[in-house]
Amino acid sequence: MPPASAPSFAMTIPPDPEAVARLLDALEGFAEQAALGPKVAHRLAVVLEELAANVAMHGSTGPGAATFVAVAVHHQGDTLVATIEDDGRAYDPLAQAAPDTAAALEDRDVGGLGVHFVRQMTRALDYIRQDGRNRMTAVLDLTG
Template identity: 40%
Template structure:
């Protein structure tokens, strides 16, 4: 039977990101997700979790990050939930990627990548917790010559 989702709890330690990558691989194999989607998930989650650990839990070494990943028909939904300082990553101004490197402001490029890679990104503060929801749409299944989906 295929897994429909997973729940992983990470400590606020960057070494934990490898465990998450393993969990994503397990879910991806189980749900037969395409490789480009796995790449996008890993890159976006690595960026977001690194920021939570480095900035949100900077002074708190015993923080945790809950990650819930579920497949819903035509999409994969991932929730990152933490009790770090309130921070809406979507409030970060889009970087001017057309500007010369020396004229660009520092920061904001990571969330720009997340917005570019992920179909839908949402943030809310719920009971003193940050909740970031990422939604990736699954590609349509190929149709065979006789009209059946593979």
């Protein structure tokens, strides 16, 4: 269980791949400061990279494009709660059908694997559209 004064993390970036790389560097520093285990730190980085990269790749152009990606992480009991928010057009990646991972590669639809992996690495993953913003909340176990 983290100490009562466990550090939290917050960062806002533009929705572009270079900024996602800066986010990952900052998350590495947070993981060290928060004394996260290597597996937990890796899961956190993969989850947030995937979600931020989705906004950068799919939500940063065209009408209603996102202008920012805000990331926050805090301890809650025996978990880390990570939120990622953007002001782009409404899009719920959790509403998409899960990829058929048993199908042959040539028979699979393109896309969807990133969110599938994020679901596997989290205790809970939720989406809400509120006040003109997309908000994903990922809950990760502190053990493992």
